[in-house]
Amino acid sequence: MFESLERMPPDAILKLIAEYGNDPRDNKVDLGVGVYRDAAGNTPVFRAIKNAEQRLLDMQTSKSYLGSRGATDFCDAIQALVFGDNARHNDRVMTLQTPGGSGALRVAAGVILRANSDTTIWVSDPTWNNHVPLLGSAGVKLESYPYYDSAQNELRFDAMLDVLNKVPSGDIWLLHGCCHNPTGMDLSTGQWDEIIHVIAERGLLPFIDLAYQGFSDSLDEDAYGVRAMFDRVPEMIVAASCSKNFGLYRERTGSLTFVSSNADTTAIVSSQALNIVRTMYSLPPDHGGAAVTMILNDADLRNEWLAELNDMRKRMKEMRTIIVAGLGKKVPERDFSHIERANGMFSYLGVSPDQVAQLKQEYGIYLVDSGRINVCGITSDNVEYLCASIAAVL
Ligand SMILES: Cc1ncc(COP(=O)(O)O)c(C=O)c1O
Structure with missing residues (x-):
């Protein structure tokens, strides 16, 4: 029966994650995957969640x-x-x-x-x-x-x-x-x-x-x-x-x-x-x-969670600011200010699918074909490289 099925095309974002994982370059940058990451590139468990989970472990009496x-x-x-x-x-x-x-x-x-x-x-x-x-x-x-x-x-x-x-x-x-x-x-x-x-x-x-x-x-x-x-x-x-x-x-x-x-x-x-x-x-x-x-x-856990959420929001805004400043220096003829006006993790960078492919192949910079970037992939260490590479493909 199963022979009658046709293979589905791979999910574009999962394919990108796999390609990034297999890329041996040290300076590779992942702007593709849609999760929050800290400056070290991790998606950590919130401390408030860890603390709540610990309490749950101690308190929970049934999983019915x-x-x-x-x-x-x-x-x-x-x-x-x-x-x-x-x-x-x-x-x-x-x-x-x-x-x-x-x-x-x-x-x-x-x-x-x-x-x-x-x-x-x-x-x-x-x-x-x-x-x-x-x-x-x-x-x-x-x-x-x-x-x-x-x-x-x-x-x-x-x-x-x-x-x-x-x-x-x-x-x-x-x-x-x-x-x-x-x-x-x-x-x-x-x-x-x-x-x-x-x-x-x-x-x-x-x-x-x-x-x-x-x-x-x-x-x-x-x-x-x-x-x-x-x-x-x-x-x-x-x-x-x-x-x-x-x-x-x-x-x-x-x-x-x-x-x-x-x-x-x-x-x-x-x-x-x-x-x-x-x-x-x-x-x-x-x-x-x-x-x-x-x-x-719980007031304490809630405050802990709010503080963590604030830090994340702050980091996303800061990364938006530094990439706009960096691109402004490297590509002064183009306006990237929309990246700073946008909210959350995503923005359109304004690159074509060919430029997306070039960023991946030549520079190890991964983003989805639409040119959407996740600003959580930016750090103060890689922003210079990112902006220079983007300028090169533009
Ligand atoms: C706009 C939007 N809606 C819904 C979802 C789904 O989120 P969840 O992982 O909770 O299913 C996402 C996840 O990326 C999203 O971006």
Whole structure:
């Protein structure tokens, strides 16, 4: 039977990771992989997570099954983190624990398909390269809306609004909550307000993917879009990941929140989501969520986590500043200031696929074909080499 299958093309980012690993050059630089790294190139376990895990080890008395919703104390804690106090004790809001942000997106797509198989999810152009395959695998229709002008390195806000004003009401508009992947360019609060106004007026369903809360400005500022939307619309969906902001990548920790216009509808949506979970993976993994809950509910652990998150944010901003300064010296005729205006880990460098290949082959500098860089690959030791190499291929 298996002979009938065709080989799938390798995942581009996994291929890049393998190529980087096999490259013997000492001065190689990885700007490709989408994880946070410190100045030593490590993706460390947060100290707050280690401490929470130690307590869990001492305290946990059972690993028996939980329900398909996951741990309710995790759902409550993460709902407060994402929505602030606005959603507390609100029976229009239901959160479930999911295997990462990806699990949340996939369950949401399943619920969307059951609710209306004719609807379309609109994603930004460009968007995270797994959005379309992941959401599409549920069978929902997808379209893209203009988001970023890579020639000018700025948002295509007017073009976006134009499409938003024309899509059929009832369609779903997917937004990145902050730290847009791959461009790092986010809506300003004023632009969020304009988008929210049109979504509310036109009866569209907003779907926010919040994968980097705390990586841009602060936990609260990064949730501006989610919270302002929640205040204005009857229905919304939020997928939130704990992979980056708690460094829990492989523990598969995330959440999915549905907001409906009344408690009865929320109970129905919830039953559908739980049915999808039960028939897909039964229940989410517990460990990462248990550590997150402990951190969010304990003042000392929470402060420790916040301090670590602050340091990470500071490092990402500093790396943006030094690469823009370095490129400014080596390639004065070009403007790289968009890299400093962007948030989180990613930016477009503004190089062609051929230049990406040349950077890899000649200089051992690895980035994905789109020219997206992860600024965490930059250090004060390699920035000079990076800028000289980029200048050479440009
Ligand atoms: C925009 C976006 N959404 C969702 C995810 C998924 O994160 P997770 O690892 O929690 O599934 C990512 C991960 O890179 C992402 O960039």
